[in-house]
Amino acid sequence: MAIKWKAVRYMVIGMLGFACLNFVVKYLDHLSAFQLVFFRAAGTLFITLPIMYTKNLNPIGNKKWLLLSRALVGFTSLLLYFIALKLMPLGTCVTLRYLAPIFAAIFALWLLGETVKIPQWFFFLISFSGVIIIKGFDPDLSTLGVILVMISGALSGLVMVIIRKIGYNDHPIVIVNYFMVVSTILGLFGSILYWTTPNALDWPFLIMLGVFGFIGQFFMTKAVQMETTDVVAPIKYIEIPFTVLIGITFFGESYGWISVFGFALIIAGLIANIFYKSRILSKKV
Secondary structure, X not given: OOOOHHHHHHHHHHHHHHHHHHHHHHHOOOOOHHHHHHHHHHHHHHHHHHHHHHHOOOOOOOOHHHHHHHXXXXXXXXXXXXXXXXXXXXXXXXXXXXXXXXXXXXXXXXHOOOOOOHHHHHHHXXXXXXXXXXXXXXXXXXXXXXXXXXXHHHHHHHHHHHHHHHHHHOOHHHHHHHHHHHHHHHHHHHHHHOXXXXXXXXXXXXXXXXXXXXHHHHHHHHHHHHOOHHHHHXXXXXXXXXXXXXXXXXXXXXXXXXHHHHHHHHHHHHHHHHHHHHHHHHHHO
16 A cells, blocks of 8 residues: 555654744743643644634533543643753653653553553663663753653653543544643643743744644644554654754754664664554554
């Protein structure tokens, strides 16, 4: 079967959107993480609410407790990620958060009764060895930042499992909208407690948080709907070189060859797991 190149283009656009989101968050690191979450979520709400209205979707949803759980876990993951971005180089932070699929597999083993094959554990070990190399050979790398981004990745993995438990019982826009509503409310509350007044140049970037977040989510979803996982999932990792390039160009970040080797191990382990799972699924069909 031929590859649907439109899906590939959509995935690239989506990852570029997320990379631009990372740039904006890093640029606005003088504002509190709660403010960044609030404007990220509120900006996206202006896009999702009209879509829900035109599609006549029920905003309450069907799996209410699962939807609320997904929103709360997602909010916590996003908040910790934004805090970590303040403490670490862009490329390092984004790469470490991409360990989320490993945590998702572990949570699925526990909550969904799924199995993890021995080769998959080996691939996970390769990825985690990359984390050890990055941190172990960079004493200046924030330990707190590493801890926060790892927790963020673990919670992001839990989000994946919760969404799978929701299944087709709720529309994807309803799931996203729950996340945005809860994040807007909690982000606003936290912003009141930890408020820093944005300057005139900050406001366009605050608006971009919601726009780039929606672009990334929308085009990634479209790509996943059009093409199989083994084709589009590895493309997700181009967000890493996009973000590394942004960090080098705009924030003067630099990465030694050891850090690059660590990045490569993390990505290699994750992509190997994707292809292994795809091969297993293809044999079941």
